[in-house]
Amino acid sequence: MKKVTINSVAQYAGVSKKTVSRVLNNEPNVSPATREKVLKVFKELDYRPNPIARGLARNKSFIIGCLYDNPSKSYITRVQSGALEACHKHNYNLLIHPCELRGEALIDNIDQLLTTSRLDGLVLTPPFSDSRELIDFLKQKNINYALVASAIQDDESISICSNDEQGAYELTEHLIALGHTDIAFIKGHPDHSATENRFNGYKRALEQHQIPLQERLVAEGNFSYHSGADSAKAILDMTPRPSAVFASNDYMAAAVLKLATQRQLRVPEDLSIAGFDNAPIARHIWPGLTTIAQPVEEMTRLAVEQLIMQISEPQEQVYQRVLEARLITRESTAKNH
Amino acid sequence: MKKVTINSVAQYAGVSKKTVSRVLNNEPNVSPATREKVLKVFKELDYRPNPIARGLARNKSFIIGCLYDNPSKSYITRVQSGALEACHKHNYNLLIHPCELRGEALIDNIDQLLTTSRLDGLVLTPPFSDSRELIDFLKQKNINYALVASAIQDDESISICSNDEQGAYELTEHLIALGHTDIAFIKGHPDHSATENRFNGYKRALEQHQIPLQERLVAEGNFSYHSGADSAKAILDMTPRPSAVFASNDYMAAAVLKLATQRQLRVPEDLSIAGFDNAPIARHIWPGLTTIAQPVEEMTRLAVEQLIMQISEPQEQVYQRVLEARLITRESTAKNH
């Protein structure tokens, strides 16, 4: 069981190791006969190039880093899953790096990460994808990166997002169509651009239907279940109580549902509740939550694929795209009587 | 902004690069004065050794792989979090590798992973940690590994688990103490050793209290929410209906709760429900689920730490440990009337 290196392949095939390397990397200027011969030896010896040696010679690691700071486990795993798919397709690996946006020394932390791990690129997920400071740092350091679900679309950044504003608009419109006019809204974390986008969609729908925005119905949250619980308390204590609540994500919506149920309110008869994200919890509870599904895996997959392309052959034109979100209606919303 | 390599450090400090290497690795046989001098240059030049070059020279990657195939996102993120903590502490990185135990070619898949990524070790989480086939393969290939939540304790394997049997025993006893005797049980996935352990705990508690085990009350699940929903239907259709349901994890318990609520059963007045794992959903729903909390992060952290120790200095005595699980009571269980 000896190690198969490029040297043994070269010797066995009767060519120089440089020629083997050429075949390996699909470089031109290898005669078809030689290429064939070497490829055959690859199979015979079951040769697999050592990525570490390759990395050293090319100053590459074939590793993409994924930054996140998100309370939603399901969001994180969806992001990972999309990123992994793209990585594996191109023989890259994924390094996960949870860290805090508001941490004392984010830039230092990332700098450390980059120099110790020699990452070839970074995928930034919210809220990092909206951090100007971080992005400027990466630009200055000449590190390739891709933004997921970011509001930034600046011609220099690969950026894939979904249409939060439109999603929130449709969901609000759905509630309005059910006869609701007093619709409370729970905002997300202020560091995420999704927070503002979703709120804007809500406002636009109200405006469109000539329903005045009531500031009193807008609560501050931060996407965590806990913050949803706090907002839920404030909202359910209001008089008059709104007939519907639109929370900026499903966890906060679940918190509203929990409190409402505790207080013997019937959902959706007495109170309609809607969320955002289509997290697993949205269908694990009763009644199931009406929500907006986003293509998180798809977004991340595209972002990482573009990132890898950018790494292998830097391009002038950078890829940007907005994917569609879609409304999913479940039992938690119903006609206002 | 030139690159700082071991050569530049050596030159700047006026020593050979081998000496720099010695200081870097805390090797003996360097005079205190020289060591001091080199360390000072490290700081001055902000030198960070290139892990790739190091890896090539030592035939190491400083990367640990983490295998999982688990429907629970929260479990996965907890595992990752524990593993990352241990990795970062020792300057390792974590590569995540979701794959299917029942996949057509698991061994090939892992073989591929190992040769292309040159991992220094693997952490196996359930159900991989119970796969004899995989473990034998790793032994034969001389790959270091650590088992998380495995039933295997064979003196050659690092193995950290928590006491599932005891946890299930305590939870069942809790239900018995509340006056329940007809306690349905939903099993987990047959590939996980936890499934049998939890079932054994349930049986032991019944036996201890002279309650005969009723086969009709035992349903097959597989830890997924969906399987829980199927079992829930079977259980709630039974006549007479049991007064309590103990599901082998919280997702399945949540499915029981959802169906019970849909059917207008009051929980816990008409039906007590308990789960296992203390997943986030257990406290995100109403009523909150009585469950068993396991130290998942702690298990994984310990496993990875031991794994890294094993890698750096192979030891005769291998580390094994059983951590305690603990009962968490919430609103979903109450006295049987």
Place this chain on the structure above:
DNA sequence: CAACATTATGACACCGGTGTCAGATGGAGG
């Protein structure tokens, strides 16, 4: 103080690939 053991240091090859460049080979054109 000679003889030897111990500690400190550096020269050099090596890990397994890739980049550069010079030289070999072969076909087209005059």
Place this chain on the structure above:
DNA sequence: CCTCCATCTGACACCGGTGTCATAATGTTG
């Protein structure tokens, strides 16, 4: 048949560290 150019191919240095071993410097002993 010779020149010229395009296509192949390999020798060799190099990426940034580590291992081996010889040698220099220092310490210990009789």
